[in-house]
Amino acid sequence: MKTQLVWRADVIFNMVFTITRIIFAYLLWEMVFQQKEMVGEFTFHGMMSYYIISSFLSQLEMSEGIGIEIHERIRNGTFSKYLVIPVGVEKYFMAMELGIVLFYVVFDFIAAMVWVFIFRIQFVFTADNGVIVCAVVMAVLGMVFMVQLNYFLGLLTLKYQGIGTFLMIKNNLMALITGTIIPLALFPEGIVKMMRLLPFYYVTYLPAMLLSGKCGEEAWMGLMAIGCWCLAMQFIIHGTWKKYLRKYDGVGI
Amino acid sequence: MKDIVIHTENLVKTYRRYKKEEGLYGSIASLWKRNYEEKTAVNRVDLSVREGEFIGLIGPNGAGKTTLIKMLTGIIAPTDGEIEVLGYYPNDLRNEFKKQYAVVMGQKSQLFFELTVNDTLRLFKEIYEISEQEFQRNKQYFMKLFGVEELMDVQVRTLSLGERMKMELIVSLLHNPRILFLDEPTIGLDAVAAKQIRSFLKEINEKKGTTILLTSHYMEDIQVLCQRTVVVNHGVKIYDGSTEELFDRYQKNKRIIVSFGKPMRKLLLETQDARLVEDTSYKKVYEVPKESARRLLAEMMKYEPGDIVVEEEEIGVIVERIYQEGSEYLG
Numbered sequence: 001m002k003t004q005l006v007w008r009a010d011v012i013f014n015m016v017f018t019i020t021r022i023i024f025a026y027l028l029w030e031m032v033f034q035q036k037e038m039v040g041e042f043t044f045h046g047m048m049s050y051y052i053i054s055s056f057l058s059q060l061e062m063s064e065g066i067g068i069e070i071h072e073r074i075r076n077g078t079f080s081k082y083l084v085i086p087v088g089v090e091k092y093f094m095a096m097e098l099g100i101v102l103f104y105v106v107f108d109f110i111a112a113m114v115w116v117f118i119f120r121i122q123f124v125f126t127a128d129n130g131v132i133v134c135a136v137v138m139a140v141l142g143m144v145f146m147v148q149l150n151y152f153l154g155l156l157t158l159k160y161q162g163i164g165t166f167l168m169i170k171n172n173l174m175a176l177i178t179g180t181i182i183p184l185a186l187f188p189e190g191i192v193k194m195m196r197l198l199p200f201y202y203v204t205y206l207p208a209m210l211l212s213g214k215c216g217e218e219a220w221m222g223l224m225a226i227g228c229w230c231l232a233m234q235f236i237i238h239g240t241w242k243k244y245l246r247k248y249d250g251v252g253i
Numbered sequence: 254m255k256d257i258v259i260h261t262e263n264l265v266k267t268y269r270r271y272k273k274e275e276g277l278y279g280s281i282a283s284l285w286k287r288n289y290e291e292k293t294a295v296n297r298v299d300l301s302v303r304e305g306e307f308i309g310l311i312g313p314n315g316a317g318k319t320t321l322i323k324m325l326t327g328i329i330a331p332t333d334g335e336i337e338v339l340g341y342y343p344n345d346l347r348n349e350f351k352k353q354y355a356v357v358m359g360q361k362s363q364l365f366f367e368l369t370v371n372d373t374l375r376l377f378k379e380i381y382e383i384s385e386q387e388f389q390r391n392k393q394y395f396m397k398l399f400g401v402e403e404l405m406d407v408q409v410r411t412l413s414l415g416e417r418m419k420m421e422l423i424v425s426l427l428h429n430p431r432i433l434f435l436d437e438p439t440i441g442l443d444a445v446a447a448k449q450i451r452s453f454l455k456e457i458n459e460k461k462g463t464t465i466l467l468t469s470h471y472m473e474d475i476q477v478l479c480q481r482t483v484v485v486n487h488g489v490k491i492y493d494g495s496t497e498e499l500f501d502r503y504q505k506n507k508r509i510i511v512s513f514g515k516p517m518r519k520l521l522l523e524t525q526d527a528r529l530v531e532d533t534s535y536k537k538v539y540e541v542p543k544e545s546a547r548r549l550l551a552e553m554m555k556y557e558p559g560d561i562v563v564e565e566e567e568i569g570v571i572v573e574r575i576y577q578e579g580s581e582y583l584g
Binding site for chain 2: 077078080081083084085086087245246248249250
């Protein structure tokens with residue numbers, strides 16, 4: 001019963017958080033747009049469309065638990081469970097994440113749509129099919145990258161025992177660079193250029209911008225960039241696994 | 254002669270342990286200078302196991318039993334020595350190797366607690382790529398053998414310890430492993446559940462020919478199940494041979510616990526070599542040479558006891574006796 005309640009609460013809160021971010025953005029930007037019609041390249045409805053898409057994508061990114069689970073399992077010795085079954089450990093976590101995302105995508109989509117109607121937002125969405133495909137693939141690769149990153153951070157427990165600092169740095173970078181708080185387009189161009197070098201830029205920010213009809217010229221380059229990051233991260237994971245797995249002691253003699 | 258499925262030679266595992274002085278000063282000092290000590294958990298162990306054997310691996314706490322199992326299953330890498338299981342180096346963690354063995358650790362569950370038993374079995378079917386026909390055949394066989402038909406649709410987390418252990422065994426046996434590693438499978442179980450588990454293991458070894466390597470603290474597990482026993486202490490193998498011989502040679506006494514329904518004074522016994530080690534009005538505990546146990550039991554029946562339990566000597570006592578009397582492995 002307790003587990004069922006926790007699970008149901010988890011689903012409901014996930015939907016609620018999609019909503020709260022949109023409400024916050026709505027109140028903030030409504031005040032800002034009372035003074036002027038355009039902020040950066042955004043109209044009020046364009047801005048809200050961006051927030052809805054960005055919020056939807058960032059709610060689907062739930063891979064942080066992977067790093068924490070691996071960390072805890074290495075610390076208490078139950079990571080052995082994944083070493084004795086004939087599946088790749090990374091593939092297992094990737095499949096687990098896919099299952100979670102597919103489940104939540106329905107609820108988060110419903111939540112986003114409800115708020116489009118409640119706030120009577122004239123939803124701005126790109127009409128370019130090529131850009132839509134790029135954005136969707138980029139968002140998927142972005143999530144793959146986040147699973148890889150969290151998996152890698154979890155594996156660092158083999159070497160460092162504690163990974164709290166790494167997770168904190170990652171979370172702070174994520175909060176800033178994924179553009180879920182403020183669209184990066186409102187930052188000075190120099191800063192945006194720097195952010196383009198980091199993978200987080202392509203996780204939710206660029207796909208959300210592309211889907212809301214902006215930054216179309218960045219679509220292909222963005223896809224290439226996040227693809228390269230995924231590839232690079234896979235090499236890093238492979239090296240880390242080979243180098244540090246020998247340090248795993250499974251806890252207990 | 255059957256094939257050798259496990260072979261180790263001079264196998265060594267040394268752990269590096271971090272040591273810290275107590276208190277805040279120790280914590281701060283350790284930020285600059287860390288001290289480590291080395292602990293050899295397994296020390297030059299040679300072991301050969303033939304297909305179909307049922308081997309007991311016993312030793313006191315910290316003897317290195319679990320470390321040995323962890324090396325044989327590839328969970329940890331050896332520090333030195335040779336190791337080969339089913340022709341593979343275990344720590345390579347090859348999937349084709351992992352499909353041929355199973356491991357059940359009494360204190361660490363392999364199950365997925367959120368899933369129902371049926372879903373768990375289905376998940377393992379996919380993981381081990383078992384055909385639907387074989388899956389159904391094995392599932393029916395084990396469900397009947399373990400008597401768990403009614404538990405198939407409940408969440409794993411809601412199972413009792415005994416039920417969970419049965420599920421651990423079913424899941425581990427679903428893919429017909431050639432070797433089954435069992436690390437304390439009866440730990441924490443009550444006498445009835447432990448007895449059931451023992452009888453299942455015996456059947457699986459006899460009917461399916463599964464090689465089983467069992468570690469246990471309970472001498473009864475070993476005595477009932479294993480033809481051969483390996484005793485380890487401080488990481489060193491101190492006995493490797495027939496279980497019968499081990500008990501004949503090194504187990505001298507039995508412990509007899511007698512409970513009464515009414516208060517009893519001191520009993521006057523004819524069995525002179527029985528030693529009273531615990532004496533309360535309702536319960537008497539005797540330690541008696543095993544050849545006199547039958548006589549003492551017969552004598553006890555005259556007092557109409559409520560319950561009698563006969564226990565084997567603890568593993569620590571046997572290890573101590575092996576040291577006292579010497580063994581070929583002790584040089």
